[in-house]
Amino acid sequence: MSDRHHPHDHDGHGHSHHHDHSRDHAHPHPHSHASASLRHRLQHVLTPHSHETADKLDSALESSARGMRALWVSLAVLGATALVQALVVVGSGSVALLGDTVHNAADALTAVPLGIAFVLGRRAATRRFTYGYGRAEDLAGLVIVLTIAASAVFAAWAAVERLVDPRPVQHLPAVAVAALVGFAGNEWVARYRIRVGRAIGSAALVADGLHARTDGFTSLAVLLGAGGAALGWQSADPIVGLAITAAIALVLRDAAREVFRRMMDAVDPALVDRAERALRQVPGVHAVGELRLRWIGHRLRAEVAVVVDGEATLRQAHAVAVDAEHALLHTVPRLTAALVHADPAPTAGESDPHLTLAHHASP
Template sequence: MTRLRHVMVPHTHDSAAKTDAALESSARGMRALAVSFALLAVTAAVQAVIVAFSGSVALLGDTLHNVADALTALPLGIAFWLGRRAATRRFTYGYGRAEDLAGVIIVLVIAVSAALAGYAAIRRLADPQDIRAAGWVAAAGLVGFAGNEWVARYRIRVGREIGSAALVADGLHARTDGYTSLAVLVGAGGAAMGMPLADPIVGLLITGAICFVLRDAARQIWHRLMDAVDPALVEEAERLLAEVPGVRRAGAVRLRWIGHALRAEVEIVLDPGLSLVEAHAVAVEAEHRLIHGLPRLRAATVHADPDGPEGAEHHAVLIAHR
């Protein structure tokens, strides 16, 4: 009975090595968040000082966006910290899904920053005012672009290396922030040429850009919450399983993200004449190939079904439950 159970449950690499890899991934993610948070906080502080004496609502919108981007590091950092905790008898898959909850918070923060920026721009449209120190406003826009572009590259690189979609999304968010920072230059240039409406108009354009980021971030988090994966990963898993010696064909393949790691549940169809030990060896090799062939896959549950005899229904007792 014990051997039969092994055919139905995950066959993994050394668990300690997997745990070490997971901890290192989370540690790298937390370092990336800490460094980028510090840089964006300094960038936003510099811009806030210039907003105070210039009165530019375009720069205000960009500053609010940078503050929101910096604050997104906090829920993500907490999620990475929770993800390092061991699984328990209640949370049997661990705490990796905390990243998805952090993603929901990030979406809400982006929405608030868009609302505040839009409100400030509309108020200024209704009551146009000249901005002061247009040169300093332009300089602040360049500072915002430089800070966000560096953070974007850093977050995207680390996020892709550790498999964190939330960190990659946050990096893409920072890159968009950089482009909106460049838009501040347009507002400053218009103000310098005696066009006070240029500043609030650019502020509204920045608000629109934030809304596009919001849409993309919400879509990505929705996919994670609904356990969506790239269909190409499913096709690759099916191909890998079909190439395992002893596997006649692959059955159902299910993949899901838990934090920044993948887990799989797969079915394989085997020769009914194989012994239990031989079937177990095929299942082990199937998981082994999946772990090496699919990026960031940590474990797979491999269910083995016999291919025959003809007319046999091996799951008859379960049909009513499916």
Template sequence: MPDSDPTPQHHHHGHPNEHGHEHGHGHGHGPGERRGVKALAAKVAHAFTPHSHDSAAKTDSALESSSRGMRVLAVSFAILMLTAAVQAVIVVASGSVALLGDTLHNLADALTAVPLAIAFSLGRRAATRRFTYGYGRAEDLAGIVIVVLIAASAALAGYEAVRRLLEPQDVRALGWVAAAALAGFLGNEWVARYRITVGRQIGSAALVADGLHARTDGFTSLAVLLGAGGAALGFPIADPVVGLLITVAICFVLRDAAREIYHRLMDAVDPALVDEAERILATVPGVERVGSVRLRWIGHALHAEVEILVDHAMSVVDAHAVAVEAEHRLIHDLPRLRAATVHTDPYGPDGADHHATLATHRIT
């Protein structure tokens, strides 16, 4: 499998992940295609002229994704802060440590909107000569902050639960505690669905992780009902025990969120996406073989670097046309792919090593 080649073409375009944009380059869509002298001249000009598919449509698509993310964060922040405020008042009146843990968890979940909002704002900035891929990675950094906040809420909830086990205290206003627990569940479940749905639509791992966090918060809110029920039946120890169970639940959320962010930081992608990209490339006319396929997430956009092998006797113009068609199909058929770099290598003749110059530089 070839690694890279100093002479073949590297073909890179940035695209919106839309199906309705126009290609105003006049290039062909397959090798050997002849449309007269005028068409050939256009193809030659296209092959040797710097060009990009970066367009207003692509920018609008990226901005729309970030705008949707910002709307989700604003609405969910307001709902969770209101829920936490109501619960905090009842915590003071009741002394329920289980409800305190749930309140702290809801507060932490609301505050995760802050780093995410900053990340989405940064992601709107254009790429620079220093940050050549843009600022999409800010979302992954926000994910780290989210993981730290979840860990902090787990530690505080666990501390309060253990302290209450060692220093038992009666729980008051059990009816209000139960009502606050139900309100916490409803608020968190609504926020979870909203975040997860939009996060998956725009490809934001941090927003999906935050939605899963909110969903678990909802179930921990229901657990508070168990503590209130136990206390009502004459078992005051049920409240701190439920507080400990909530802490354990938060730790499971912490594990899942940390794994999600770790995968994103390590450029992990779903292997099914790689399989799909290889399938798409193999169907392009003129592609003799598919080489390496590399995918990575940058924020909530997917980027690709692929290698294809074409007939060694093919002209530069025709090889370029194959690369254009390969990139075009990837952009249109691979979900959330916004940019692709297509590298063409010569296929054949038998025994030829087109990368001999780079043999000592390859990383095994």
């Protein structure tokens, strides 16, 4: 998706800059700080990279393609795992295995909302959805959290019902094998989802991977229930079912926290510190003002105000803004665009250039 130029409103030397990466950096920028900027530009030339729109679009499509591939592979593996377990549930009557099976099936089905989100995320921005459709991933994360909650309620209901109306578990060796199959399938899927999710910056996919990892350990709990039943402890199976419910509740808490943070535009504070350090090293930047980062799907956008020489020309201020955005693109992982606003350094007796905006500030 290409970034568009926005109208510039210059009051004095104040300058807002949203660079269009579909264009070249070849337009002239006379510099008063030419010697300091030369080193930065030589580094730009000697370091292979590209910020072209096509490259960014390809990167976004590649990320979505990797996410889609992870989803469908996970769906196949967990679907096969749940099918094997379901066959054993029918013959054994184990509610612990039933809870694990339902949870694995629900985990496999979470590929559907995430798949829809990744497909939507590929769509270009419109005049209504000016930032594109990347936030569909956050909605998918919410659906996943609700799915985890529903599976927890079902597992708890089945376990409590079996405690009230005890029944023996049949075919215990088959239950034990099904538990091991559940652990192996979930652990493989967890590693795969977490690795891909972190690589493409998808919080929803990482949350889904953490969910699958917990499912693997709940499968091992089924093994304990089968062992207890083999020793004649009839309540072992439903008690393990309740333990599985507690484990599901824990992963629900972690997943809900991660999705809530993403929906509230939370970012790692260390990432903000890293961006500020990079901006302070840009030639011509005297100070860094307000810096904001936000996730849109699995990509980041930034807004920042930098202080430049008050006597700089419009072209010089624009050049500093370009260099500032360039530094951010190199420093902040998965950043696709930055809106840089250049403020003139204050001089003695000069009024605040933003004074006319003061009455619009939030109380």
